[in-house]
Amino acid sequence: MGLLSLGTPLEFLESRDQNENVRQNGVEQLLYVFQAASKRDNDPLYWGDEIEYMMVDFDDNKQNAMLDVTHDEVLTTLNTDEYALCAAHNVHFHPEYGRFMLEATPNVPFKGYPGEYIEFNMQQRRYVAGLAYDKLPKNGSERLELLTLAVFPRMGCTDSVNIPDVWKHKKNTASCSLFLPDEVINRHIRFPTLTKNIRTRRGEKVCIQVPMYKDRNTPEKDDTVRERDWFPREDKESKLASKPGFIYMDAMGFGMGCSCLQTTFQAPNLDKARILYDFFANFAPVTLALSAASPIFKGWLADQDVRWSVISDAVDDRTPQERSVQPLLPEYNKDGYGGIAPELYDKVQRIPKSRYSTVDLFLGGSKFFNRSYNDTEVPVNERVLNSLLENHIAPLDYDLAKHFAHLYIRDPLVIFQENIYQDNKTSTNHFENIQSTNWQTLRIKPPTQEAVPDNKDVPGWRVEFRPLEIQLTDFENAAYSIFTYLLAEYLLTFSEEVNPYMPMSQIWQNMETAHKRDALREEEFYWKDSFEADNGKTSELTINEIFHNKNNGIFAKFINPILCHKGFVHERWEELKESSEHLRLYYYLKLISNRASGKTPSIAKFLRDFVLDHKDYKQDSRVSKIINYDLLELCGRITRLDDSNGELTKLFGSEIATYLPRSKLKVKKN
Ligand code: ADP
Ligand code: MG
Ligand code: MG
Ligand code: MG
Ligand code: MG
Ligand code: MG
Structure with a gap:
C-alpha cells in the first residue's frame, strides 16, 4: 500500500451514491492505463517481498504477552525522522490494519536473483525498526519485541492488548466486536471507516467461524460468546451466529490483524504477466499449506492450520441476499439487503465468494489457454464488461475484460470526499479503490498512465503472489x-x-x-x-x-x-x-x-x-x-x-x- 491519503472518508450510507461514479471512472482510468502501457516490453525482473510484523509487549511479572497498541508512532518516525536511516539500509515501512502492526519492504526492489541479500535486507528491517522502537518513550515496565507471527494466539481474549481497562469506555463503534477493542485498529481514519463500512454494507457484524480442535475436555461451543447490551443489534447477533464445534470471531481485526508474506514480480510485458498469473494460480493453495503457521485463534486451538479463511470472512461485506442466506436478525436487516440502496434491490446478484478469496479466473492470453479451464461460477458486472470490450480508448480482449469485470461487482469500501473528482487521464485512484479491496491469492498490478513504453522510470506490469503465511525467522x-x-x-x-x-x-x-x-x-x-x-x-x-x-x-x-x-x-x-x-x-x-x-x-x-x-x-x-x-x-x-x-x-x-x-x-x- 502506498502512502495513505489524508482527508474525509465517507460512511457507507453517504458514499453509496458515489459507488457507480467510482466504478465508471475507475474503468476509464484503467482504459487509459492500457492505452499507455499495453505495448510496454522488456521490463526487467524487478521484484520484492512484503513482511508484516507484530509488536508484542511481554509483561514478565504477570507472565502475559500482549499486542502492543501503544507505540504505533514508530511508523511515523520511520517515515520521517528515521527516513534517512531507512533509505541507507534499503528498507521501507508501511502502515497495516493493526495498530500493533508494521509492514516492511525493500526500499528499492531486487533485480533478478538476490541471493542471501534478501535475508540480509530482512534483518536490516528488524534492526532499523528496533532502533526506532527503542527511541520511543516507554513506561518502563514493558519489554517489547517485533515478531513475525501469522496470528496472535490470544487476540480478542482478556488482557491481550497492553492498555489496562481497555473496555471501560464501552465504545467500540467501528467493529462493535464482543471481543476485540477498536484500539487494535490503525489510528488512520481509513481503517476504522473500512471496518464500519464493511459492517454497514453487510447489514451485520462480520462472522468468522474456524473449526475448533477437538480434545478430551474441549467444550461443545465457544463459551466466550456472551450477552452484552451496548449495541442493540450487534450484541444480539453473536449467540445466533456462533455454532457448536467452531471458534467464533466477529471483527475485521481478527483477519486483517494476521500477517502475510507477499512477493511482487515485474513481468517483461503484459502477456507474460498474464501467463505468470495463470502459472502461479496452481501454486497458491499448495504453498499456503506449505507455509501453514496459524493453529490458534482467539485463545483456542483450531482444527485448521492457516489464516486465509479467517481474513476472507473478516472482510466479507456481502449482504445475506448476495450470500443466499437468511439475515441473522430480519427485524434489523429486512430481506437481507444490508446497506444496499433500495433503488438497487432488483439488481442484486448472488456472489459466491468474499472479496478476499482465491483467484477466480485465469487471465488467458497464452497458446495453452482455453476458456473451459475457467469453470467456476464467477459473476461479472455486465456494464463494466461491455465498456472494457467496446470503447474508444483501449478495448480489452474478453478474458482480461472478464477478470476486471468480476472485480467490479464489488462496491468501493471507503471513498474520501476530496477524491471524488479525478482526472482519469492521470489518476488511478478510483481504479485502485476497487482493485486494492479485491484481495485474492494473486493480484495483477497494472502500472499507471505514465508507464508508456519508453518511460522506464515507473513500474510496468506486475504480479503479486499473496497466499503465504509469514514465518518466524x-x-x-x-x-x-x-x-x-x-x-x-x-x-x-x-x-x-x-x-x-x-x-x-x-x-x-x-x-x-x-x-x-x-x-x-x-x-x-x-x-x-x-x-x-x-x-x-x-x-x-x-x-x-x-x-x-x-x-x-x-x-x-x-x-x-x-x-x-x-x-x-x-x-x-x-x-x-x-x-x-x-x-x-x-x-x-x-x-x-x-x-x-x-x-x-x-x-x-x-x-x-x-x-x-x-x-x-x-x-x-x-x-x-x-x-x-x-x-x-x-x-x-x-x-x-x-x-x-x-x-x-x-x-x-x-x-x-x-x-x-x-x-x-x-x-x-x-
Ligand atoms: P502492496 O502493498 O500494494 O502490495 P508494497 O509497496 O507494499 O505494495 O509492496 C510492493 C513490493 O513490490 C515491494 O516489495 C517492492 O519492493 C516491490 N516492487 C517495487 N517496484 C517494483 C517493480 N517495478 N517491479 C516489481 N516489484 C516491485
Ligand atoms: Mg504492502
Ligand atoms: Mg500488508
Ligand atoms: Mg494487508
Ligand atoms: Mg502486497
Ligand atoms: Mg494419491
Whole structure:
C-alpha cells in the first residue's frame, strides 16, 4: 500500500451514491492505463517481498504477552525522522490494519536473483525498526519485541492488548466486536471507516467461524460468546451466529490483524504477466499449506492450520441476499439487503465468494489457454464488461475484460470526499479503490498512465503472489520468497514450454484442502499429470508428491531446470551443498523440501504441539495466558536462532539448525 491519503472518508450510507461514479471512472482510468502501457516490453525482473510484523509487549511479572497498541508512532518516525536511516539500509515501512502492526519492504526492489541479500535486507528491517522502537518513550515496565507471527494466539481474549481497562469506555463503534477493542485498529481514519463500512454494507457484524480442535475436555461451543447490551443489534447477533464445534470471531481485526508474506514480480510485458498469473494460480493453495503457521485463534486451538479463511470472512461485506442466506436478525436487516440502496434491490446478484478469496479466473492470453479451464461460477458486472470490450480508448480482449469485470461487482469500501473528482487521464485512484479491496491469492498490478513504453522510470506490469503465511525467522521468509522468485524466473524463461492450466474448480478445492489441520502431510491436492501435454488432466497427490515426484514435481520440473539454466548446478538442487557461492540457497531449498516431505514440521504443527505438551494445558483446546506467554517467548528464541533448548533443531531438523547459528549474516550498522 502506498502512502495513505489524508482527508474525509465517507460512511457507507453517504458514499453509496458515489459507488457507480467510482466504478465508471475507475474503468476509464484503467482504459487509459492500457492505452499507455499495453505495448510496454522488456521490463526487467524487478521484484520484492512484503513482511508484516507484530509488536508484542511481554509483561514478565504477570507472565502475559500482549499486542502492543501503544507505540504505533514508530511508523511515523520511520517515515520521517528515521527516513534517512531507512533509505541507507534499503528498507521501507508501511502502515497495516493493526495498530500493533508494521509492514516492511525493500526500499528499492531486487533485480533478478538476490541471493542471501534478501535475508540480509530482512534483518536490516528488524534492526532499523528496533532502533526506532527503542527511541520511543516507554513506561518502563514493558519489554517489547517485533515478531513475525501469522496470528496472535490470544487476540480478542482478556488482557491481550497492553492498555489496562481497555473496555471501560464501552465504545467500540467501528467493529462493535464482543471481543476485540477498536484500539487494535490503525489510528488512520481509513481503517476504522473500512471496518464500519464493511459492517454497514453487510447489514451485520462480520462472522468468522474456524473449526475448533477437538480434545478430551474441549467444550461443545465457544463459551466466550456472551450477552452484552451496548449495541442493540450487534450484541444480539453473536449467540445466533456462533455454532457448536467452531471458534467464533466477529471483527475485521481478527483477519486483517494476521500477517502475510507477499512477493511482487515485474513481468517483461503484459502477456507474460498474464501467463505468470495463470502459472502461479496452481501454486497458491499448495504453498499456503506449505507455509501453514496459524493453529490458534482467539485463545483456542483450531482444527485448521492457516489464516486465509479467517481474513476472507473478516472482510466479507456481502449482504445475506448476495450470500443466499437468511439475515441473522430480519427485524434489523429486512430481506437481507444490508446497506444496499433500495433503488438497487432488483439488481442484486448472488456472489459466491468474499472479496478476499482465491483467484477466480485465469487471465488467458497464452497458446495453452482455453476458456473451459475457467469453470467456476464467477459473476461479472455486465456494464463494466461491455465498456472494457467496446470503447474508444483501449478495448480489452474478453478474458482480461472478464477478470476486471468480476472485480467490479464489488462496491468501493471507503471513498474520501476530496477524491471524488479525478482526472482519469492521470489518476488511478478510483481504479485502485476497487482493485486494492479485491484481495485474492494473486493480484495483477497494472502500472499507471505514465508507464508508456519508453518511460522506464515507473513500474510496468506486475504480479503479486499473496497466499503465504509469514514465518518466524528471516531465514524462512527469505527461503519462501526466493522459492517464489525461482518459480517466476522459471516461468518467464520457459513460458513457451509450460502449460500451467487445470480446471479452476480444482484450484478452489485445493484452497479448501489447504485449510485442514496437517494438510501438509495428510491431504491430497489436485496437481497436473504433466505440464507439457496439451491438456489439463490432474491426479490427487500429497504435498510430498507434488514437490518431489520425478516427472511432475516442483523440484524436478521447475526448480532444477531454472538452477541449471542459471548455471548454479548441473542437474539437481542438492548439488548446491557443495557450492561456496550459493550454499545458503541449498539451505533455503532444504527447508522447503523438508517441510514438503514432512521430515520437519510446519510452524502450525510446531506451535500446536508446543501447546499440547505444555504443563498448563488441560486438554480443553484453551490457550491460557501462561501458555501464550511461553509460546511467544519460544517464538522470540526461534526468531533469534537460539537453539539453547533444542527448539531450533525440533523446528528445522539438525542439518539446518546446526548451520544457521554458525552462519549468521552480518547486519550492517550505520
Ligand atoms: P502492496 O502493498 O500494494 O502490495 P508494497 O509497496 O507494499 O505494495 O509492496 C510492493 C513490493 O513490490 C515491494 O516489495 C517492492 O519492493 C516491490 N516492487 C517495487 N517496484 C517494483 C517493480 N517495478 N517491479 C516489481 N516489484 C516491485
Ligand atoms: Mg504492502
Ligand atoms: Mg500488508
Ligand atoms: Mg494487508
Ligand atoms: Mg502486497
Ligand atoms: Mg494419491
